[in-house]
Amino acid sequence: MATGINRASFTERQLVTFLLGEDEFGADIMDVKEIIRVPEITKVPNAPSYVEGACNLRGNVLPIIDGRTRFSMERKERDENSRVLVIDVDGKATGIVVDKVLEVMRVNTSDIEEPPQIVKNMDSDYLDGVVKLENGSRLVMLLDVVGALRVHASKREENEAIHEEDHSQNVHVVHNANMESIEEEQLVSFLLDKEEYAFGIMEVKEIIRAPQIVKVPNCEVYIEGVVSIRNNLLPIINLRTYFGMEHIEMSDNSRILVVDMGNYTAGIMVDKITEVLRIPTSFIQPPPKFSTHHGEQLKGVAKLNDGKRLILMLDPSKLISAEEIGGISGVGENQRQDEFVGSMAKQLLDEEQLVTFKVDMEEYGVKIANVQEINRMTEITKIPKAPYFIEGIVNLRGNIIPVLNLRKLFKLPEKQVTDSTRIIIVDLNGKRTGIVVDSVSEVLRFEKSLIEAPPEILSSGVDSYYVESVGKLDGGKRMILILDINRVLNFS
Numbered sequence: 001m002a003t004g005i006n007r008a009s010f011t012e013r014q015l016v017t018f019l020l021g022e023d024e025f026g027a028d029i030m031d032v033k034e035i036i037r038v039p040e041i042t043k044v045p046n047a048p049s050y051v052e053g054a055c056n057l058r059g060n061v062l063p064i065i066d067g068r069t070r071f072s073m074e075r076k077e078r079d080e081n082s083r084v085l086v087i088d089v090d091g092k093a094t095g096i097v098v099d100k101v102l103e104v105m106r107v108n109t110s111d112i113e114e115p116p117q118i119v120k121n122m123d124s125d126y127l128d129g130v131v132k133l134e135n136g137s138r139l140v141m142l143l144d145v146v147g148a149l150r151v152h153a154s155k156r157e158e159n160e161a162i163h164e165e166d167h168s169q170n171v172h173v174v175h176n177a178n179m180e181s182i183e184e185e186q187l188v189s190f191l192l193d194k195e196e197y198a199f200g201i202m203e204v205k206e207i208i209r210a211p212q213i214v215k216v217p218n219c220e221v222y223i224e225g226v227v228s229i230r231n232n233l234l235p236i237i238n239l240r241t242y243f244g245m246e247h248i249e250m251s252d253n254s255r256i257l258v259v260d261m262g263n264y265t266a267g268i269m270v271d272k273i274t275e276v277l278r279i280p281t282s283f284i285q286p287p288p289k290f291s292t293h294h295g296e297q298l299k300g301v302a303k304l305n306d307g308k309r310l311i312l313m314l315d316p317s318k319l320i321s322a323e324e325i326g327g328i329s330g331v332g333e334n335q336r337q338d339e340f341v342g343s344m345a346k347q348l349l350d351e352e353q354l355v356t357f358k359v360d361m362e363e364y365g366v367k368i369a370n371v372q373e374i375n376r377m378t379e380i381t382k383i384p385k386a387p388y389f390i391e392g393i394v395n396l397r398g399n400i401i402p403v404l405n406l407r408k409l410f411k412l413p414e415k416q417v418t419d420s421t422r423i424i425i426v427d428l429n430g431k432r433t434g435i436v437v438d439s440v441s442e443v444l445r446f447e448k449s450l451i452e453a454p455p456e457i458l459s460s461g462v463d464s465y466y467v468e469s470v471g472k473l474d475g476g477k478r479m480i481l482i483l484d485i486n487r488v489l490n491f492s
Helices: 145-149 155-166 169-181 293-297 334-349
Strands: 012-020 023-028 032-037 051-057 060-066 083-089 092-098 100-108 127-133 138-143 184-192 195-200 204-209 223-229 232-238 255-260 265-270 272-280 298-304 309-314 351-359 362-367 371-376 390-396 399-405 422-428 431-437 439-447 467-473 478-483
Touching: 012 083, 012 092, 012 138, 023 100, 051 092, 051 309, 083 100, 083 145, 092 145, 184 255, 184 265, 184 309, 204 439, 255 272, 272 439, 351 422, 351 431, 351 478, 390 431, 422 439
Parallel strands: 023 138, 060 092, 195 309, 232 265, 362 478, 399 431
Antiparallel strands: 012 023, 012 100, 032 083, 051 060, 083 092, 127 138, 184 195, 184 272, 204 255, 223 232, 255 265, 272 371, 298 309, 351 362, 351 439, 371 422, 390 399, 422 431, 467 478
């Protein structure tokens, strides 16, 4: 019998009874915080099989466990009777999906018997007893739901906790001070299947369209192969495959994020880039903890739109080790990696990193150093007697920011706002301004040798006054007009 809670002093117990399969179970009502319908659940990659994912419950991230799978029962499609019991597990809410909630009842402790050693497929370690009702024709198995849902800390976590206790008070003070100084997280968010994930922007070196990938034999299935980027071999990881999702063919929306994985660099293949955004740290909650090291791959869960939008923040250093990648491009060899890093550092001096976007039929770019974030179109408040190209102002987390419409500035035909419309927040000498564009293309690095001065008259009809230079890609077939942000924002 489970012994996590001592209830010997009670003459009766109040239970919430529910069905899993054909069996009836009861949970102590003191452990049940509430009962809800099954919400929309965000999948958590590489979690144990019984973990459905996480959902938003009134502003808090709620991990969801499938009760059937947790207790080795056959899975079942959810129906109108399915419910989630929200359980208080050591002060943290956890949801368990059950087939049906029956009733709330009181039973005398004298009617509770010791459970048999094996009750069907149920592990008796999580049983508090068995209640016989209706002259023994109805059996209710008392489930220690807290014990069943409790996640024990790994040995590594225990060691870390002991290590932290050994630190002096001064260390903790410094740690807290550093945490308080961090008010926002800047993220690059992307889609895999229907779920939204993100890396920290400092971990993303660039975002590129999918180039020609060379297959490498005898690799893990999630390794697509390698690509050559500026004479360096980059392993390409298919995150869909790594997370066990259904394979799909690459599309026009597919992108590769060049990511710092901790001790090597890799290309991460994703379905679609959604946006670059800043999120207050107060919007980020710790990830749900599960009894598996894979839970460490999540750094946190960002909650936007009052919790309706959940973004799973990944820790690239915890995803795939250099050892798992193997000998591809020498990522497991320290010497080669040092050479790679040194080569990258040299290249940075000879490159320009740009955020590219489209306005009408032309593709433009601004230096990434000027870009604060990229947001979806939001409600804009009009300003009377403002210049014709100023759309108005927006409230960005308490800051009032003017918004400029590039179409109007360039005297191009007006276009209705679409799902692709974005506002690029740029910073010039500490002043932030939003720029409305038709769509954002990608983040890329440009060799400075491919950038030249613009012609006096541009074929697009855009006044060359606003264009600082022109970048040529694909042998000159793709041209990017690099804007002089100082001149674009010279309206005050």
